[in-house]
Amino acid sequence: MKKVLVLGAGLVAKPLVRYLLDIPDYHVTVASRTVSKAHELIEGHARGKAVALLVDDSESLEKLIRECDLAVSLVPYTYHVAIAKLCLKHKKHLMTTSYISPAMKALDGAAKDAGLVFMNELGLDPGIDHMSAMKIIDAVKKDGGHIAHFKSWCGGLPAPEANTNPFGYKFSWSPRGVVMAGRNEAHFLENGKQVDIPGPELFDNHRPVEVPGAGKFEGYPNRDSLPYSEIYGIVGTKTMFRGTLRFEGWCRTWKKIADMGYLNEAKINTAGLTYGKLTAQLIKSAGESVKAETAAFCKVPVDSDIVSRLEWLGLFGSEPVAAGKDNAMDILCARLIEKLAYAPGERDMIVLHHDFTAEYPGGKTQKITSTLVDFGVPHGASSMSRTVSLPAAIGVRLILDGKFTRTGVHAPTMPEAYLPILAELETLGIQCKEAWGAKS
Numbered sequence: 001m002k003k004v005l006v007l008g009a010g011l012v013a014k015p016l017v018r019y020l021l022d023i024p025d026y027h028v029t030v031a032s033r034t035v036s037k038a039h040e041l042i043e044g045h046a047r048g049k050a051v052a053l054l055v056d057d058s059e060s061l062e063k064l065i066r067e068c069d070l071a072v073s074l075v076p077y078t079y080h081v082a083i084a085k086l087c088l089k090h091k092k093h094l095m096t097t098s099y100i101s102p103a104m105k106a107l108d109g110a111a112k113d114a115g116l117v118f119m120n121e122l123g124l125d126p127g128i129d130h131m132s133a134m135k136i137i138d139a140v141k142k143d144g145g146h147i148a149h150f151k152s153w154c155g156g157l158p159a160p161e162a163n164t165n166p167f168g169y170k171f172s173w174s175p176r177g178v179v180m181a182g183r184n185e186a187h188f189l190e191n192g193k194q195v196d197i198p199g200p201e202l203f204d205n206h207r208p209v210e211v212p213g214a215g216k217f218e219g220y221p222n223r224d225s226l227p228y229s230e231i232y233g234i235v236g237t238k239t240m241f242r243g244t245l246r247f248e249g250w251c252r253t254w255k256k257i258a259d260m261g262y263l264n265e266a267k268i269n270t271a272g273l274t275y276g277k278l279t280a281q282l283i284k285s286a287g288e289s290v291k292a293e294t295a296a297f298c299k300v301p302v303d304s305d306i307v308s309r310l311e312w313l314g315l316f317g318s319e320p321v322a323a324g325k326d327n328a329m330d331i332l333c334a335r336l337i338e339k340l341a342y343a344p345g346e347r348d349m350i351v352l353h354h355d356f357t358a359e360y361p362g363g364k365t366q367k368i369t370s371t372l373v374d375f376g377v378p379h380g381a382s383s384m385s386r387t388v389s390l391p392a393a394i395g396v397r398l399i400l401d402g403k404f405t406r407t408g409v410h411a412p413t414m415p416e417a418y419l420p421i422l423a424e425l426e427t428l429g430i431q432c433k434e435a436w437g438a439k440s
Contacts, residue, residue, distance in 0.1 A: 001047075005064050006030045007055060007083065008074030009037035011095075011174070012123075015381050016072065016389035017041040020396060023047055031055075031064055035307035046230045055079050058086075066090045066412040070400055072392060073098075080104060080120075088114055093399050097123030097392050100411060107411040117404065121411035122395045123388040124350065125154040129242075130232075130411055131391075131418035132370045132432040133354055137232055138415060140358045145366070147234040148192075149357035151363070153209055153219050155245025156384045159375050160215075166309045168247030170340050170348065182246070183263050186221035189229070189240040197221055203255035209245060211353045214373045219243040220251055231413060244306075245351055253306050257332070262315075265327045272320075275335070279315045282328060290316045309360040311373050313339055326338040347376040350383045352432070360439060374430055387430060394424045 004020055006013060009032035018041075020028045028045075030038040031053035038050035053060055056073050064072055065086045070093040073083050077098040088095045093116050100120045100258065111118045121127055129152055137147055157163070158170045171178070186197040186205070187210055197205050202220060209219040215430060225242045229235050257263070261282035268281075280287035283297040296303040310316065313335060324406030352372040359365050376382040395412065398404040404417055412418050425431070 001027050002070075003432070004028045004396060004400070005071045006041075006074065007053070007061075007064075007071060007079075008032060008073060009034070009041050011075035012385040012388040013074050014041050015386045015390070016074075016396075017048070019259040019390060019393040021045050026400075027173070029064065029068065032242055044432065047262045053252045055225075059081070060088075062086050064138050065092055068092055070095060070224050070396055072096070072396060073208040074389075081107070081226075084111075084118060086389075087116065087118070090118060092238055094118045095122065095392050095396050095399070096120045097127060097388055099126055100409060105409055112241060112408040115407055117399050119395050119399065119404075119412065120409065121418075122158075122392045124384070124391070126350065126411065127153055128372065128387060128422075128430070128432070129137035129352055129354075130413050131422050132352070132372065133232060134413045134415075134418050135431055135432075136354070136356060136368055136370055137234060137432065138431050140356070140366075141233075142369070143360070145358045145360040147232075147237050147356055148359045148365070149239035149355075150172070150228075150232070150234065150237055151191070151239060151241045151242045151243070152353070153211070153217075153245050154222075154352045155217065155219075155350075157217075157245070157247065157319060157351065158342070159349040160347040162342065162348070163247065165340060166249075166305070166312050167340060168250060169243065170342050172338065175336045175340075178261060178331075179329060179333055179336070181222075182258055184223050186223060186225075188221055189238065192238045195221075195225070198260065203251040203258065204366075206251035209243075209353075211245070211351055211373070212369070212371060213350075214351045214353075214371070216248070217245040217246050217351070218251055222383045231411070239357075245353075249309070252310050256300070256306050257310070261293070262295065262328050262332045265329050267326050268328065270321055270326060270331075274318050275331075275408045276316050276318055278321055278328065278331065279310075279408045298422075342382075348382045348384055349376070349379055350374040350387050364439040366439045370432045371435075372430070372432045386428075390428060390430065391421055391426060394421045 020026050027047045029049045031051045032038040035052035042048035042050045064283040072095045079102045183199045185199045206218045206220040209217045222244045224241045225240050229240045276290045280290050285293035295307050300306050308429040321331045325331045374383045
């Protein structure tokens with residue numbers, strides 16, 4: 001019996017757990033701070049076990065890792081390295097869906113020495129984006145070409161019929177991650193020129209994006225794209241850009257939310273505080289007419305769509321701010337959870353789109369795209385949970401069944417990882433559709 005430990009029972013965990021429990025010789029232990037959530041994932045399965053765990057309880061965590069063959073870390077990324085070190089100590093494989101941090105990368109040599117696979121970035125973004133890109137990149141190289149331009153866009157959004165609020169967005173995962181991403185600086189290559197965007201200017205740098213079969217969006221840069229020229233083996237490419245997709249109006253509105261100070265984590269006194277008073281406090285207004293003063297602060301008309309969105313969110317109102325929160329960002333996140341939630345039966349949508357320009361000897365070029373448009377299941381798994389956790393589940397199986405044996409710290413950019421995982425995802429209805437233009 002192969003023993004898998006799943007750390008975390010959050011919004012994306014269920015498809016992974018159910019996939020692994022469907023394998024006859026697998027036993028799955030789900031450890032969560034809230035044990036009832038772990039029980040919900042196991043659903044009384046004979047080869048499943050739910051346990052309570054505070055992930056910073058190192059003694060209990062170590063015991064669970066010692067008893068497994070592979071640990072899947074779905075807890076916040078800040079815990080991954082500590083978990084990895086326990087996996088090293090007890091010679092256990094590791095799977096995460098998070099970006100490889102410098103501290104995780106530093107464990108590469110130790111993992112190789114121990115004969116262990118530490119696979120990371122095996123989710124959606126990062127994950128399916130890497131694998132679908134590398135499949136095309138390697139095919140172009142095999143045909144004698146190279147990638148001259150690469151652009152990639154990804155977004156988790158409401159399905160069209162569920163797009164029912166002024167923000168054009170609903171949360172299928174933790175709002176804090178979405179909000180914090182709005183503070184990131186960005187770096188990318190475009191037509192041979194490096195572009196550096198400071199965090200405060202991130203939302204000023206958006207552009208229209210049309211994705212075949214999905215529609216029109218707006219996109220903005222996603223963190224630092226520059227290392228991916230090397231990661232993807234296309235050093236010398238003139239364009240290397242990774243971006244995030246949203247519906248129209250998102251960037252203009254979030255630029256103003258950031259300018260107002262709602263992404264600040266400084267502690268504040270919340271006694272007697274309402275959303276309107278907090279907004280007034282953040283923009284340093286008299287609070288006489290918060291809506292009008294906010295419009296003036298944002299330099300937009302009071303009847304603008306931006307002000308309408310802020311009013312719909314309740315940021316000018318007399319309702320007390322969320323209890324137990326002590327900074328503007330957490331108060332905002334709590335409000336977003338309340339207002340931008342999926343109703344029962346509503347579907348979410350994942351859109352992932354790569355755009356390549358390949359160049360070949362003799363001066364010929366070729367346009368290539370790869371597009372994934374996936375929807376959640378009404379009253380079932382969200383698309384976000386399926387596309388994040390199923391790649392990791394398939395990766396677990398590859399490692400424990402001995403079909404992926406490259407030791408060390410990795411992302412799934414090699415054929416022995418991405419080919420079988422993408423093939424299995426297709427059988428589960430998750431498929432990146434490629435379009436290869438003619439060489440000209």
